[in-house]
Amino acid sequence: MIRLRIQVAHWPRRVLILTDTPRPDCRDCGGEGGFEHHYGDHNGEYAGTDWDPCPCWNETHRWALLPLPRRLRRRYDGRDPWGPTGHNTGYSDEPPF
Template sequence: MIRLRIQVATWPRRALILTDTPRPDCPDCDGAGGIEHDYGDYETGEYAGTDWEPCHCWNEHRRWTLLPLPARPRWLRRHRTPVDPWASNEPPF
C-alpha cells in the first residue's frame, strides 16, 4: 500500500511533489524508512562513518511532480538582519 504526502522539492526547480512515505508500523525500520549501520576502520577499529540501507517498506524514488512553483522575484525575497548579541526576549525583572 502506498502512503502519499505532499512535499516541496527545491532541486532542480521548486515544485510540489507527491511522494511515498515509510510504513509507520514497519518492524524492521520502526517507520524511519531505513536502517543505519555504523562501521569502523579495519586497522584501528575507530568509528569511520555510517551506512544507510533503505527498508523494503518504502521506495524513496517513487515521486511525482504535481505543480512547478515559480521563483520569487528579487524584490520579494527576505533579507536577514544581523542578530544583536546583547538583545534578549527575557523580561527585565
C-alpha cells in the same frame, strides 16, 4: 499501499511533489524507513554511517505535481534601507531625537 506526503523539491526549479513514506507499523524498521550501520576504519575508530532502506518504503517514488513560481530576490545595493535617503547623509537634529 502507498502513504503519500507533499513536499517542496528544489530541482533545477522549485516544484511540489508527492513522495512515498515508510510504513509506520513496519516490524523491521519501526517506521524509520531503513537501517543505519555505523562502521569503523582499520584502527577501530568511527569512520561513517551507511543507510539501507527498508523494503516497506520506496524512496524513489516521486511525482511532480506543480511547478512553483520563482521567488524574486531584492537586489542589495549596499545602502541601509533604514538609513538616511536622498542628499541628506547625516543624522537629523530635528525632534524627536
